[in-house]
Amino acid sequence: MSVTYLEAIREAQARALADDPRVFIYGQDVGAFGGAFKATKNLANEYPGRVIDAPISEDAMVGAAIGAALQGMRPIIEMQFADFSTPGFNQIVNHAATMYWRTGVPCPITIRLPSGGTSGSGPFHSQSMEALYAHYPGLVVVTPATVEDAYSMLIEAVALDDPVIFCEHKYLYYHLKADALPTEAMPVGKARIAREGRDLTIVAYSAMVHEALAVAEEFAGEGWEIEVVDLRSIKPLDTDTVMASVARTGRLLAVGESWPWGGVTAEVVARVATEGFNLLDAAPQRLNAKDTPVPYHPTLWAVHRPTSRSIAAAARSVLRS
Amino acid sequence: MVHMAVTSESAEVSLDREQYITAYKWMLLARVLEDKLASLYRAAKIHGGVYRGKGQEALSVSIGLSLQKGDVFAPLIRDQAGRLAFGESVLEAVRTYLGSPLGPMRAREGNVHRGRPRDGYLPMISHLGAMVSVVNGVLFARKLQGVNGTVGAACLGEGATSTGACHEALNQASVEKLPLVLVIANNGYAYSTPSSRQFACRNLVDRAIGYGIEGHSVDGTDLAACLKTLGIAVKRARSGQGPQMVVARLLRLCGHGDHDDAGYIDPKLKASPMGRDCLELAEDFILQQQWVEACTVTRWRNEALDKVEEAVATTQRDPLPDPYAEEWRAIASKHLTELRGAAQWETE
Numbered sequence: 001m002s003v004t005y006l007e008a009i010r011e012a013q014a015r016a017l018a019d020d021p022r023v024f025i026y027g028q029d030v031g032a033f034g035g036a037f038k039a040t041k042n043l044a045n046e047y048p049g050r051v052i053d054a055p056i057s058e059d060a061m062v063g064a065a066i067g068a069a070l071q072g073m074r075p076i077i078e079m080q081f082a083d084f085s086t087p088g089f090n091q092i093v094n095h096a097a098t099m100y101w102r103t104g105v106p107c108p109i110t111i112r113l114p115s116g117g118t119s120g121s122g123p124f125h126s127q128s129m130e131a132l133y134a135h136y137p138g139l140v141v142v143t144p145a146t147v148e149d150a151y152s153m154l155i156e157a158v159a160l161d162d163p164v165i166f167c168e169h170k171y172l173y174y175h176l177k178a179d180a181l182p183t184e185a186m187p188v189g190k191a192r193i194a195r196e197g198r199d200l201t202i203v204a205y206s207a208m209v210h211e212a213l214a215v216a217e218e219f220a221g222e223g224w225e226i227e228v229v230d231l232r233s234i235k236p237l238d239t240d241t242v243m244a245s246v247a248r249t250g251r252l253l254a255v256g257e258s259w260p261w262g263g264v265t266a267e268v269v270a271r272v273a274t275e276g277f278n279l280l281d282a283a284p285q286r287l288n289a290k291d292t293p294v295p296y297h298p299t300l301w302a303v304h305r306p307t308s309r310s311i312a313a314a315a316r317s318v319l320r321s
Numbered sequence: 322m323v324h325m326a327v328t329s330e331s332a333e334v335s336l337d338r339e340q341y342i343t344a345y346k347w348m349l350l351a352r353v354l355e356d357k358l359a360s361l362y363r364a365a366k367i368h369g370g371v372y373r374g375k376g377q378e379a380l381s382v383s384i385g386l387s388l389q390k391g392d393v394f395a396p397l398i399r400d401q402a403g404r405l406a407f408g409e410s411v412l413e414a415v416r417t418y419l420g421s422p423l424g425p426m427r428a429r430e431g432n433v434h435r436g437r438p439r440d441g442y443l444p445m446i447s448h449l450g451a452m453v454s455v456v457n458g459v460l461f462a463r464k465l466q467g468v469n470g471t472v473g474a475a476c477l478g479e480g481a482t483s484t485g486a487c488h489e490a491l492n493q494a495s496v497e498k499l500p501l502v503l504v505i506a507n508n509g510y511a512y513s514t515p516s517s518r519q520f521a522c523r524n525l526v527d528r529a530i531g532y533g534i535e536g537h538s539v540d541g542t543d544l545a546a547c548l549k550t551l552g553i554a555v556k557r558a559r560s561g562q563g564p565q566m567v568v569a570r571l572l573r574l575c576g577h578g579d580h581d582d583a584g585y586i587d588p589k590l591k592a593s594p595m596g597r598d599c600l601e602l603a604e605d606f607i608l609q610q611q612w613v614e615a616c617t618v619t620r621w622r623n624e625a626l627d628k629v630e631e632a633v634a635t636t637q638r639d640p641l642p643d644p645y646a647e648e649w650r651a652i653a654s655k656h657l658t659e660l661r662g663a664a665q666w667e668t669e
Contacts (some may be wrong), residue, residue, distance in 0.1 A: 023466060049465070055496055060489035067458020070438045073465065075458075090448050090486070094457070098446070098649070102430050105438045106653040126523035137651035160655035188661050236657050 003181055003222050006173035008147045009112070010040050011181060012154035013076060021075060023158060024050040026061060027078030027112075035273045037114060037173060067111045068095050070200070074108050074158055082113035082167065083127040092313035096163040098137030106161035107252040110154070116169040116207055116257055117144075117305055119298045126294035126301075128206070128256070131263035133165040134235040141165045143187055145209035147178035149232055152185030167234075169207040176210075191238035193245065199318055200251040202311070203242055203268050208255045210247040214308040215315055217303030224319060234264055242268060243276045250281035253318050257305050260288035283321040287314045336545055338612055344406070344544055344619055345603045346387055348378035351402035352600055353625040354411055357633060358418055362579045367418055369431045374399030376574030377506055379538070379599035382406050383547035384474050384504055387555040393473035395443040395452035399431040399573070400476055407442060407464045409435075415632040421639040428642035441473075443447030450477065450486030453503060457490055460499040472558045474502040480511025480661045482528070483519055491564065495532045500558040502565045504551070508543060508573040509595070513585045526568040534564040536665065542595065544603045 003011070016023045025040055036040035045050040051088045052211040054061045058079065064074040066146055085092065088204050092111065099107035117126040144150040147205045150168060157164035186192060194209055195216050205214040209230045215225035231237065231244050246252050265286035272284055277305035289305045303310075355373040362371040374381055377399045385406025388394055394407045401414065416424025417435040418591050426435050426444070436444030441459070443453055455475035463471060481487055484507060496502040505525055509516055522528065529536025535557060539550040547569065554565040572595045576583040590596055604618055 055489070055492055057454075057489035057493055059451075060457065060488045060493040063451060063454025063486070063490060064461055064493060066457035067443075067455040067460070068462035068465075069458075070443075070455070071459045071462035071466070073462045087485075091451060091454070093445050094448055096450055099438075100342050101651045102426060102434070103436070104427075105442055108653075118617060140654065140657065160657075162657075189657050238660065240660075250480045291445050 003147060003175045004174055005147050005150045005168070005176040006037060006039060008178070008181060009154055010041055011167055012041070012151045012235055013042060014039060014046065015154060016074075016076070016158045017043065017050060020158070022074040023076065024068070024073060025069065025076045025078060026052050026065065027209060028054055028056060028080050030054075030078050034200050037076065037093065037170070038181050039265075050315065052172065055098040056086055059083045059091055060094065061111070062088040062091035062111065066091060066099065069107045069109050070099075074110075076112060076155045076158060079114065080111045080240070081125050082115040082129045085111065085129060087115055092133065092163065092165075093136040093139070093279060097136050101138055101161065107163055108161050108300075109163045110157045110166055111163065112166045112168060112304035114170050115167040117301060119188050119301060120296060121294070123293035128167070128258035130165070130167050130234045134264065136316075137162050139235065140188065142232065143165065143167045143234055143306055144205040144232065145169075145172070145178055145194075145206050148182040148185070149182050151233070153188055154186050156185070163189055163209050168204060171207050172210075181302060186232065189233050189236045191232055191236060191241035192230045193241070194204055194228040194230040197225035197247060198249055199224045199226060200315055201227045201229060201242070201245040201249045201314065202229070202253045202255060203229045203231060203265075204255040205234065205264065209307060211306060211308045211311055212255055215311045216311060217226050218308070219315065220311055231264070237267060237271075239271050239275065242272060243279070246272055246276055247279045250256070250279065251318050252280065253314055254284070254286040255311055256288050258289060260286075260291050263312060282318055285314055285318050295307055298307035324573070334667060337548075338610075340386065340548060341545065341616070342607065342612065344379075344382045345607060345626075347382045347406045348402045348544070348548070348600050348603065349621055350625040350628065351378050351405055353622065354414060354629050355401055357629045358415075359493060359579050360597065361418070368420055368603040370578040370580060371418070372398040372433050372578050373467045374650065375403050376572055376598060377508060378402040378436065379539065379544040379547045379570045380504070380506055380571060381476075381540040381553040383536040383544070384502075385425055386548065388472065391443040391471050392473065393439065393443065393456050395456050395473070397445060397473040397476040397478060397506075399441070399478070399508075401605060403476070404442075406435060409442065411628055411632040412635060414640065415629075415636045419633075419639075420642065421636050422642040423639050445569040446615045448486070449481035450484035450490065453477070453487060453490035453501070457494050457497070457499055460501060461497055464497070466500070471558060472500045472555050474479060474504060474555070476506065478511055479516050479519055479525060482516065482525060491532045491534070491603065493568075494564040495534050498563045500561070500564075502554050502558050505566065505568045505669045506571060507568055509590060510570050510573060510586060512577040512581070514586075524568065526566060532564070532566070534566055536566045536568065538660075539567060539569045541569030542597050542599045542602060544599060544606070571596060573601070574598060577647070592663070593615060
């Protein structure tokens with residue numbers, strides 16, 4: 001038996017529905033249709049009345065989730081694409097995210113964002129929005145890169161007493177397989193050493209972890225040992241694990257699929273530079289997508305975002321400096 | 322029956338003396354409280370703004386009184402009377418305005434941004450229209466939980482009806498047939514913008530047809546009409562008739578906030594029947610009916626003054642919020658903030 005990243009997300013929701021009567025799923029086409037990506041396939045049948053089609057109203061979807069959470073429920077909101085969370089942005093960052101701090105009453109909502117680029121998807125079905133949400137106090141933001149994390153972090157997201165932005169990568173949906181669902185899990189908030197090394201630390205998250213691992217494999221043939229850190233959670237961000245890795249390697253390259261202005265890679269570099277400057281043997285570098293909307297055509301898209309090729313070039317430059 | 326447009330302006334109003342007097346006393350308390358808040362504001366005792374509901378008390382109190390324990394209430398900035406009638410204490414209001422850490426918002430929020438979500442009293446955010454879908458969510462969750470018979474009221478001004486959030490939420494309530502009562506106080510101006518620049522339909526209540534919900538119009542200066550119309554709307558929502566829209570016509574008799582002299586309000590409107598003060602009209606009516614003597618009304622006013630002064634005096638003895646004792650933590654999952662790497666949540 002094998003399970004894909006997408007199936008893990010479906011299974012995690014099935015388990016959340018089975019284990020906790022407070023859980024329900026609300027989103028466009030999630031009911032009988034099973035979701036645009038089939039992440040809720042058959043769940044409406046298995047859990048009647050708890051997997052509910054929403055009108056095309058992202059603001060009202062999140063608003064209703066807030067009200068339901070205040071009423072003791074644990075809603076899971078599926079945004080059809082991460083890009084479409086912007087019409088719900090106000091309710092997410094100004095309402096859900098401020099509720100606990102303002103009132104002392106928790107607002108447990110999981111908002112699933114099918115994120116990141118896939119070939120041919122263009123400007124409005126490709127975005128990575130983790131940095132935007134991580135900027136706001138009151139939100140937990142996670143970016144699973146493995147089948148195991150997709151499963152266990154989604155279950156943990158639903159159990160947390162806070163609004164969680166769950167960034168699931170669409171490219172990984174079908175490309176990533178594991179033998180079985182995990183029985184043990186690392187908690188949200190801890191980064192993972194995805195590959196050990198001693199010459200360079202590449203910090204990545206979500207789909208970029210796999211690009212970084214490909215680079216590490218390629219460089220191993222040349223005698224370089226690259227350590228790859230999978231952040232797993234963007235907020236909280238596990239600076240300890242990053243810093244310990246940089247202490248071992250002395251070199252840092254932070255890679256993210258989202259845009260270059262600010263964001264996760266900038267945060268990682270800033271923290272290492274301010275807290276661990278003396279650990280560095282070379283200037284830290286970061287690699288992101290280009291500062292344009294995400295292009296439609298595969299040949300443009302392949303160059304727009306970081307790939308193993310551009311990561312390899314950046315890694316080489318850090319190793320040489 | 323869609324868009325029944327219950328028009329209480331001309332309806333025979335069967336008056337409940339006790340209810341009318343109760344409503345009047347809440348209105349009076351709200352007015353006295355807000356007058357005091359305004360004077361504290363002028364004396365620079367209040368940080369931020371003061372937002373009064375002068376001229377809107379009849380509508381507001383009717384919402385609060387029509388709701389029952391267990392119902393949901395999302396008031397807006399001009400709903401002091403409704404808040405009191407729904408169960409807010411004067412002390413809660415004063416503590417929030419004066420920034421007391423002992424108030425419900427612990428000085429983290431001020432003025433009209435207050436509530437107790439666990440009691441169905443939702444604290445508004447500033448983004449207009451945003452509260453309506455949250456009320457929907459509470460009602461929707463109750464449906465899933467099998468809890469029946471409760472109603473949720475959300476309050477907006479006519480300005481907020483121009484937001485997408487308002488549209489999405491009304492449509493959502495209609496699709497789910499939720500017991501939502503949306504009360505729109507059309508007070509002529511959204512801050513300084515006249516309603517002619519806000520919408521172009523004949524009457525906002527006509528929009529109820531488009532949403533497939535029931536609509537009601539009412540003269541917001543007339544307490545008896547407001548009590549009746551809100552009573553009907555809440556009852557219909559409670560009995561499963563789906564969302565209700567109530568549009569009240571009235572005039573804001575003050576600025577948007579106390580920083581605003583409202584010089585933009587058309588004098589002709591002020592002189593029109595819409596510009597009458599609902600509190601004075603209600604008082605005149607009570608005296609006209611000879612329900613009580615004038616001296617009784619004076620006694621009620623003095624009692625309200627005492628209550629407000631006492632709350633202010635209590636609050637002024639409260640400690641100040643202490644930034645060094647404050648827990649600077651925005652999430653409930655405390656264990657996540659205790660990670661060493663969670664620098665964004667560190668207090669130093």
